[in-house]
Amino acid sequence: MTTAKRDTYTPETLLTVAVQVFNERGYDGTSMEHLSKAAGISKSSIYHHVVGKEELLRRAVSRALDGLFGILEEEGATRGRAIARVEYVTRRTVEVLMAELPYVTLLLRVRGNTRTERWAMERRREFDQRVADLLKAAAADGDLRSDMDIRLATRLLFGMVNSLVEWYRPLPGGGDDRDQVAEAVVRLAFDGLRTVRPPQ
Amino acid sequence: MTTAKRDTYTPETLLTVAVQVFNERGYDGTSMEHLSKAAGISKSSIYHHVVGKEELLRRAVSRALDGLFGILEEEGATRGRAIARVEYVTRRTVEVLMAELPYVTLLLRVRGNTRTERWAMERRREFDQRVADLLKAAAADGDLRSDMDIRLATRLLFGMVNSLVEWYRPLPGGGDDRDQVAEAVVRLAFDGLRTVRPPQ
Incomplete structure (x- = not known):
């Protein structure tokens, strides 16, 4: 064997x-x-x-990062109104996270003790920054609520999205709930849980 | 010394x-x-x-749990419409998390290898369940969007709230941004980031 x-x-x-x-x-x-x-x-x-375990780490986090940065090249992320693009990127980020769950989990857990870990953290921050820039553009268009700091909004959005690595597990038996999860994240983040919205 | x-x-x-x-x-x-x-x-x-490190763990997570369960006894959590109560509990949870940051961080990181850790995880699930029950009551009142699974909504809400232990740090110099952070969480979770909400 x-x-x-x-x-x-x-x-x-x-x-x-x-x-x-x-x-x-x-x-x-x-x-x-x-x-x-x-x-x-x-x-x-x-x-x-x-050559060693660091090469395995680099390959693994590269797979997660390639998936994430790939999103930013897709048509939904590059064309149209900023609010639509940031929604698209949020949805696709959740999809990539679920599709590449162990790789993204590893990416989110690296701590910066080696050169490869620090590089991975740097790239991850770059991705977050690209999304923050999209949120800023949406705010400038007047499509995002103006009473919230964009940096704080970005952190809360990623906090919610990244929490999936802690609790999301693929359905047993091969059922697919990914669309439902991605849709829920986008709805909660952009429209909120409440039915009737109070006046702004 | x-x-x-x-x-x-x-x-x-x-x-x-x-x-x-x-x-x-x-x-x-x-x-x-x-x-x-x-x-x-x-x-x-x-x-x-x-008697040993497990007693220190028990004391530490008890402090976090007492803070969290205490919220559920407060008037804002026990009186009024369910949607108002769940908003109140969300805001107060964020406040307790920031006030007891190291203790809640420890609570969220325990892994279940000892009896105390398993007890802490069990109590934490109980708290989540109490909040999920409030969300269910708000949904029954018609105050929560009906197109989202409550269990999923609860996980996303806690995912966002709990992410604070990863990135929230008290302002240097003793400034206080806690109200701003708690307000941002509640606004994002219940009203969403978007200015204009599309028709339901």
Whole structure:
């Protein structure tokens, strides 16, 4: 069985295992020994694929970041009124988060102890800043309430979106509730929970 | 200085130090040795106050839980229309979270490896459930949008509120932005970010 496993191991499957272990133990708390045990292959087999655990971290958070930054290139994010674009980006961010759940979870948990972690945090802040810029543009159009600080609004919006990594789990049996979740986030964030809105 | 410290140590100041260390290292990763070093007193002095680190954990999360459950006894949470009560509880939860930041942070991070941690998680779920019940009552009154699952709405609301432990820091110099933050959470959650609401 070990031989079969070793034969079929690819950088991709190794990455899947590594991300799972990083999320369970924390990146700092994960050794090559842990990765080797979890993957069921020797440490030297792992070194055949990567120079060390930091490369696995970089690949994993890159996958999350590529997904997130990809959103900003999509037509819904680049054309139309700012309020529509920021809604689109919010919805797609929730979708990418659910589709790449372990990778985004890892991205949100990195703490900045290594160069790769600091780079990941920097890129994540860049993404947040791009969304904050969209919110600012929507506010300038008069489409966002004017009684809320944009920086605070951005943090609360991301607080809500990012909380999904703590509680969202795919439905057992392969059912798909992703559209419902993404829609709920957008409705709550932009229209609020209340039925009747008090006068501004 | 050590003597002075030892003389003035109280269970309260020991708790302050312990919570800080728990939040930095994780409860699991904290030893009595770490606590002793951080507090600048011997382990036996700590044992003079508490039977072990689990008692410190229990005291710390109790402080957070007492703050949160206390809200539910306040007049704003017990009288009036459900929508007004749930808004009140949301605002007060944000206020307690900011006032007891290290204690609530610890509460939200416990993982369930010990009896005290499991108890804390159970109490936290109870609190969430009480708020979910209020949201249900508001929905039954027709005051909450009907196109969103209440369980999902509760999770998103707490996701946003609880995210404060990750990013909220008291203003340097003692300025107070707490009212502004609490108001922003309530406005975003119940009225949304958008100026003009589309027809239901």
